[in-house]
Amino acid sequence: MTHRWGVIGPGNIAQTFADALRHLPQGELYAIASRDPHRASQFAQNNGAKVTYDSYQALLEDPNVDIVYIATPHSHHFPVAMQALKAQKNVLIEKPLTVNSAQTRQLVALAKANNCIFQEALWSRFMPCFATVKTWIADGKIGALQYITSQIGFSFSGEPTHRLLNPALAGGSLLDLGIYSVSLSQFIIGQNPVCISAMASPEQGVVDHNTFVTMHYQSGVTSQFVSTIDAQCSNVMTIHGSKGFIHLPSRFWEGKQCSLWVDDECVENQQFTHQVNGFEYQIAATMALVEKAHQQRAGIDTTEMTKNLKAKNAKENIELCDPCMNHADSIAVMETLDSIRDIIKLRYGDDIEAL
Numbered sequence: 001m002t003h004r005w006g007v008i009g010p011g012n013i014a015q016t017f018a019d020a021l022r023h024l025p026q027g028e029l030y031a032i033a034s035r036d037p038h039r040a041s042q043f044a045q046n047n048g049a050k051v052t053y054d055s056y057q058a059l060l061e062d063p064n065v066d067i068v069y070i071a072t073p074h075s076h077h078f079p080v081a082m083q084a085l086k087a088q089k090n091v092l093i094e095k096p097l098t099v100n101s102a103q104t105r106q107l108v109a110l111a112k113a114n115n116c117i118f119q120e121a122l123w124s125r126f127m128p129c130f131a132t133v134k135t136w137i138a139d140g141k142i143g144a145l146q147y148i149t150s151q152i153g154f155s156f157s158g159e160p161t162h163r164l165l166n167p168a169l170a171g172g173s174l175l176d177l178g179i180y181s182v183s184l185s186q187f188i189i190g191q192n193p194v195c196i197s198a199m200a201s202p203e204q205g206v207v208d209h210n211t212f213v214t215m216h217y218q219s220g221v222t223s224q225f226v227s228t229i230d231a232q233c234s235n236v237m238t239i240h241g242s243k244g245f246i247h248l249p250s251r252f253w254e255g256k257q258c259s260l261w262v263d264d265e266c267v268e269n270q271q272f273t274h275q276v277n278g279f280e281y282q283i284a285a286t287m288a289l290v291e292k293a294h295q296q297r298a299g300i301d302t303t304e305m306t307k308n309l310k311a312k313n314a315k316e317n318i319e320l321c322d323p324c325m326n327h328a329d330s331i332a333v334m335e336t337l338d339s340i341r342d343i344i345k346l347r348y349g350d351d352i353e354a355l
Contacts, residue, residue, distance in 0.1 A: 001294065003287045004030035006065035006089075008056050008080055009072035010043035013094060017069055018047040020279035026287055033059035056080055060087035067117070067290060070094060073163055075170035075352050078103040081118075085110045090117035092286045095183075096175045099352055101334035106355055108327045117289045117320055118327070119282070122183050125324045126281035129255030129272045133239065133246055134188060136268075141260055142241025145221050148188065150181045150237035150252065153210075153228030164229050165207060170348050171229075172207035174340060178227030180253040181237070182340075183333045185215060185223035187324075188239060192332040193339075194218050200344040208346050215336070254278055285322045293318045 003026060007014050010032050021027045031051040034040035040052040053059040060068065060083055068084045070077060070093040078098045084091050085107065097120045098104045111118030124130055137145055153173055156162045164171045186192060193215035200211045210228045217223070226233070237252035238245055244262035248255075255278060260268040274280065296318055321327050347353065 001026070001291055003027050003290055004064055004066045006031040006033065006059045006062065006068045007043070007049075008033045008059060008068060008070050008084075009076075010034050010039055011071060014043070014069070014071040015047075016277055017071065017279055017283070018043075020276040020283055022047070023276045024280060024284055024287070026291075027283065031059050031062055031065055056083055057087075060084055060089055066090060067092060067286060069121075073169045074175060075099060075168065075348070078107065078355075081107050082110065085114055085116050085118065088114050088116055090286070090290050092117075092119045092121050092282065095120055095122045096179050096334065096337065097330050098334060099170050099175065099348060101331055101338050102355060104331050104334045108331065111320055111327075115293075115318060115320070117286060117293060119286045119289065119321050120325050120330045121279075121282050122179070122325050123278055123282050124180060124184055124253045124255055125187050126285055126322070127255035127272065127274075127278060128281075129248070129258050129270070130184065130187065132270055133248070133258055136246060136258075136260055137188065137239070137241070141243075141268075142239065142245055142262070143243030144241060145189065145219075146240045146242060147221060148185050148223040148225075148237065148239050150184075150223075150225045151227075151233045152177045152180055152225065152235055152253070153231055153233040155232050156229045162229075167206040167348055168352075170352050172205075172209070172211075172346065173227035173229045174208050174211050174346070175337060177229075178211055178213065178225065178340075179333065179337065181213075181223070181225035181227065182215070182336050183325075183329075184237070184253070185225075186329060186333060186336075189217055189219065189221050189223070191217045191219060191221075193223075193336055196336065196339050196343065198340045198343040200346070204345050208341075208344060211340070211344060213340055282322075282325075285324065289319055289322060 032040045032044045033053040037054040067090040163169045195216040198213045209230045215223045237248040
């Protein structure tokens with residue numbers, strides 16, 4: 001089965017997606033939608049897509065589109081995803097899934113009601129590197145998990161028109177960058193924080209520039225991170241245990257390397273070479289969900305006596321998201337981000353925050 005993809009929002013991140021999809025034989029880049037027809041046409045030409053649309057709805061009404069990849073600015077994720085799910089399309093949507101948890105909960109409910117695959121594209125959680133990290137911790141290689149530290153950020157101060165400096169696009173460091181520390185901490189610890197403290201500088205800006213967060217978990221583990229759009233960070237993550245630590249070097253979210261340290265000695269170092277660019281794991285996982293759902297629906301007994309019961313059971317058993325980034329985790333991550341924004345008093349316009 002070939003899965004035909006439609007892309008909404010043909011920008012830089014969509015190009016990374018297209019580069020990865022090109023190497024997955026079970027997928028085809030079929031359609032591109034942009035409100036700028038020239039941009040859609042150029043993207044399609046560069047990437048071999050067959051169809052372009054100058055409206056999102058037109059793409060969503062195309063019966064040949066099996067899965068939609070949403071790569072608009074995250075300020076626009078919620079309304080576009082609502083359109084897609086109402087059209088009963090399967091969706092892979094860039095992180096952060098929405099701007100707030102209320103929007104996320106509504107999208108998850110709609111995906112379940114319409115029986116659509118709905119997957120957040122937090123690419124790091126699908127990578128072999130972070131599976132290795134979780135295995136090392138589960139095997140007791142660093143002893144009892146104590147705390148996690150991370151920092152993520154770049155200096156955009158010399159780029160006044162950059163989207164992360166624009167409140168109309170839900171800019172700032174937290175939702176775009178800090179989400180990696182929040183989501184990967186949740187993934188590694190296997191819990192959601194029960195207590196959060198945070199501060200930002202400058203205080204009460206229209207977007208958050210430097211945000212410092214400490215998250216405490218029921219198990220006693222703590223995770224601390226800084227996200228920034230004003231400073232060039234080391235961009236590393238370190239996971240500390242009672243016997244040793246795990247270090248992920250610069251651009252930790254790219255999952256290219258992790259090293260295990262015990263008694264100040266590196267006892268194991270793993271390097272991971274992505275087949276393409278790291279996006280391939282989440283794309284393949286989404287197509288696997290769609291394929292499995294298709295097989296389950298096709299396997300329903302069509303005899304009249306069992307049709308209704310088996311159709312109901314099949315619908316209930318269809319997986320609408322991957323365990324690496326499930327709906328409960330997506331909601332909980334957004335709730336954590338909501339709490340941090342409440343503390344630092346960061347709110348966007350009603351047109352962005354509204355349901």
